[in-house]
Amino acid sequence: MIDWQQLNNHLNRLLDLEGNRNFSIDRISASNRPANNSLIFASDPKDDTLSALASVNGCVVILPAQLREQLSAVAKTNALIFADDPRYRFAEILNAVVTTMDLRGRLVYDEVRHAHIGSNVMIDSTATVEPGASIGSNSRLEAGAYVMTGARLGPNVTVGRNSVIKENCVVGGWGYGYAISPGKHPLRLPHLGGVVIGENCEVGSFTTVCSGTIEPTIIKDYAKIDDHVHIAHNVIIEEAAMVVACAEVSGSVRVGKRSWLGPNCAIIDRITIGDDCVVGMGAVVLKSLPDGSVVAGNPAKPTSDLKRQSELLKRFEAHLDSHAR
16 A cells, blocks of 8 residues: 655655645545545635635645635645646656555465455455455455455455455456646556445446545445446445446446446446436436436437437328328
8 A cells, every 4th residue: 555654755855845844644535525634636626625625734735726826724734736737746646656566465365265365354254255366455345245256356345244246357446547638648546445335235247346546436235236347436336226237337427226227338427327217228328317217329318208209200201201102
C-alpha cells in the first residue's frame, strides 16, 4: 500500500505548494467527502464542495488555478496546490511515489487452501476459498462467502455473508482510469477504493468488477451479476438488481434496486438507472432513467415510444404502397 511518509516527504518538496504546510497525510479522500489529513483533488468544485474543504484540517488539496483568490479559508488549515488540471496533477504526485507493488501488495501461497493470499486478509472460518483462487491484501471474506477456483480478488475487497464469486472472475482489479491532459502522456490514476460486495450476492464467471478510484465500487445485498459482465470503477449496484451476460456498466453509474440489465446492453458514464427498471437486450443507455422505466434500442428509448414509431412506420409504408399501385 501507499508509503505515507514517502508521500509526505515528496509533497513537502513541491515548489507549487502553498498555504498551511503543517500536514501529515495518511489517506486519500474524495472532494465531496473530504477527511482530515487527506490528499484531495477537485477539478470543478461547486460551492458545497468548497465549504466542505474549508471544514477539514491538515490536508493537501489540488484545485483549479482560477480559484486561487477564493480559497483563503481553505488555505488557513490546509496546504494548496493550484493546477490547470487538478486531476492530472494528482496523478503526477501519486505516480511519483507509488509503484505497482505498493498498490497490489505481495501474495503468499497458502499451503492449506492451495491459494495465494495477501497480507492482512480476514477469512471467516465458514468461508470457502477453492484451490487456485487469490485474495489480495486487506480483503475480507465474511461468513459463508464462497470464492471459486481461478477467481482473482484484488486488494481491499469485501465479500459479504453467503455471497459467491464464481470461477475466473476478477474483482477489485484496476479500472480503465487515466488522467489525460493536452500535450501530455496519459497517467494511470491509482485505484485505491476497492470493492464492497454485500450479502447473498453472486458474481459470475469471467466477469470483471473494477476497484473504485478513491471510494469503493459497491454491489449491494442480493444483487446478481451474470457471466462475462463488466462493472467499471465507482459503480453502485443497488439491492436485488440483476445484470445479465455481456452487459457493460461504465464508471460511476448507479443501477437502482431490483432493476434488470439485459444481455449486451451498455450504460455510459455517470448515468443513473432508477429502481425497478428494465433495460432490453443490446440497449445503449445515454440518459438517466426514472424509476420503473422499460427501454430498448440504440439509443435506448421507452418501449412505448418504440411501439408508436413502429406503428407510424407501418402506416407510412402502407401509404407509399397504395400510391405505388
